[in-house]
Amino acid sequence: MKDMKFTILNGSPKGAESVTMQYVLYIKKRHPEHEYNIINIAQAIKKIENDEKRFEDIILQVKESDGVIWGFPLYVMLVCSQYKRFIELITERNAKAAFENKYTIVLSTSIHFYDHTAQNYMQSICDDLKMKYVGNYPADSWDLLYPKRRARWLLFVEEFINHIEHKYPTSKHYAPLKMRDFKYTPGKVIEVSEKFDTLGKKILVVSDETNENTNIGKMIKRFAESFSSEIEIINLYDIDVKGGCISCLQCGYDHKCSYIGKDGFFEFWEDVVMTADILVFAGVIKDRYLSSRWKMVLDRAFYMTHTPTLTGMQMGYLISGPVNQIPNLSQMFQAHIEIQDSNFVDIITDEFGTSEDIDALLHDFARKLVTFSKADYFKPITFLGEGGKKIFRDDIFGRNRFVFLADHEYYEKHGFYDSFPQNDERAKKMNEKLIPLMKIDKLRTKINMKQEFLRPFTKILEDPNK
Numbered sequence: 168m169k170d171m172k173f174t175i176l177n178g179s180p181k182g183a184e185s186v187t188m189q190y191v192l193y194i195k196k197r198h199p200e201h202e203y204n205i206i207n208i209a210q211a212i213k214k215i216e217n218d219e220k221r222f223e224d225i226i227l228q229v230k231e232s233d234g235v236i237w238g239f240p241l242y243v244m245l246v247c248s249q250y251k252r253f254i255e256l257i258t259e260r261n262a263k264a265a266f267e268n269k270y271t272i273v274l275s276t277s278i279h280f281y282d283h284t285a286q287n288y289m290q291s292i293c294d295d296l297k298m299k300y301v302g303n304y305p306a307d308s309w310d311l312l313y314p315k316r317r318a319r320w321l322l323f324v325e326e327f328i329n330h331i332e333h334k335y336p337t338s339k340h341y342a343p344l345k346m347r348d349f350k351y352t353p354g355k356v357i358e359v360s361e362k363f364d365t366l367g368k369k370i371l372v373v374s375d376e377t378n379e380n381t382n383i384g385k386m387i388k389r390f391a392e393s394f395s396s397e398i399e400i401i402n403l404y405d406i407d408v409k410g411g412c413i414s415c416l417q418c419g420y421d422h423k424c425s426y427i428g429k430d431g432f433f434e435f436w437e438d439v440v441m442t443a444d445i446l447v448f449a450g451v452i453k454d455r456y457l458s459s460r461w462k463m464v465l466d467r468a469f470y471m472t473h474t475p476t477l478t479g480m481q482m483g484y485l486i487s488g489p490v491n492q493i494p495n496l497s498q499m500f501q502a503h504i505e506i507q508d509s510n511f512v513d514i515i516t517d518e519f520g521t522s523e524d525i526d527a528l529l530h531d532f533a534r535k536l537v538t539f540s541k542a543d544y545f546k547p548i549t550f551l552g553e554g555g556k557k558i559f560r561d562d563i564f565g566r567n568r569f570v571f572l573a574d575h576e577y578y579e580k581h582g583f584y585d586s587f588p589q590n591d592e593r594a595k596k597m598n599e600k601l602i603p604l605m606k607i608d609k610l611r612t613k614i615n616m617k618q619e620f621l622r623p624f625t626k627i628l629e630d631p632n633k
């Protein structure tokens with residue numbers, strides 16, 4: 168086996184202190200014959216962005232390597248904003264060619280909360296960069312501490328090395344996005360009688376683009392015109408955010424971020440966003456997600472760690488770009504709202520139909536938001552919210568309680584742990600009674616399970632008062 172040169176693009180804002188990088192150092196220890204060049208991308212993003220030479224050096228190293236390893240911690244269902252910015256720079260600075268045909272793998276560490284969406288995103292980026300994508304490794308943060316799990320990580324990387332050595336083929340999973348060349352032109356003015364009463368509700372649109380010459384700017388304006396009184400519109404570039412989350416985890420103890428007093432993020436999040444009744448996030452698709460500016464805001468909101476902050480709202484999205492070609496992104500949109508205990512209403516885009524169709528959709532979106540808000544309607548959450556919340560609950564109750572004590576207190580106070588199945592008294596009693604009966608063959612074979620399931624429903628349907 169010839170010695171190889173690997174470029175590792177470190178997506179952790181902690182730089183060398185990253186847990187994820189310990190996985191790379193372990194490979195280095197087991198295969199010291201290769202060269203490992205770890206570049207701290209996320210930690211140094213400002214310098215990389217401001218110093219073109221530094222960016223070009225990184226691209227040169229990618230070009231000269233036999234394989235590229237993307238390694239990153241999960242940040243709010245994706246990579247962190249700093250890493251996302253680097254990915255944007257690759258296209259903005261015409262550096263894609265360096266990645267073409269490079270063998271690559273993607274390593275993430277996390278608690279497995281939406282690691283699949285981050286991995287899907289990275290795989291699509293690798294496909295967009297025309298890389299030879301060998302596979303991903305979605306490790307739990309602590310996997311390396313267990314012998315069997317270390318062994319499988321090693322096997323995975325050895326398979327990667329085999330791929331490069333033997334030039335094995337790799338498959339593609341994501342077709343390039345088809346961008347629609349369409350100029351949205353809002354139609355006739357909405358009559359006063361057609362406008363919706365805001366019913367004293369606070370309606371807020373947060374966007375990274377509000378320029379009225381853009382499709383999204385026009386969509387926001389048209390949407391706002393559907394209401395009888397003014398709504399609030401905030402541009403994310405007008406708020407004072409000094410930088411992305413740096414994962415110091417000071418917030419874990421008391422939900423107090425180390426940026427307090429250094430920028431205006433908290434005033435924005437707590438006084439403006441958290442006080443809305445109806446909240447619409449708007450933006451333009453950038454690669455396979457929203458912009459890194461949007462991601463920075465979502466990452467910074469992590470100072471409230473695993474507690475919901477946007478609760479009880481009617482929420483939705485206004486998007487310019489091919490969101491329906493990126494189901495991974497729609498899934499993140501929906502999951503984010505469900506986990507916050509808010510109601511996911513809709514995503515309105517400019518990707519289909521005429522301007523008139525979009526006008527109608529925007530107007531109806533406004534109607535739905537106020538109608539649902541008035542009726543206090545919350546549709547049932549799906550696996551996206553249900554599964555995600557359970558992962559948080561278990562992790563905060565268990566191994567990560569000492570890190571996130573503020574969450575633990577919140578979870579205790581708000582009954583989050585009551586949902587543990589071992590606390591379900593009704594289920595316990597039912598099982599105690601029924602399991603011994605189920606073990607009697609003669610009885611079990613006589614039971615009509617379909618009818619048994621329907622028995623409580625029949626009671627509801629036959630009761631005239633229910």
Ligand SMILES: Cc1cc2nc3c(=O)[nH]c(=O)nc-3n(C[C@H](O)[C@H](O)[C@H](O)COP(=O)(O)O)c2cc1C
Binds near residue numbers: 186241
């Ligand atoms: C701002 C922030 C957001 C996070 N979001 C997620 C997440 O969405 N899913 C998850 O499983 N873990 C999440 N984590 C946990 C980290 O991904 C995990 O601790 C990781 O192993 C840290 O790696 P590092 O030391 O290399 O930075 C988050 C951590 C931080 C600080």
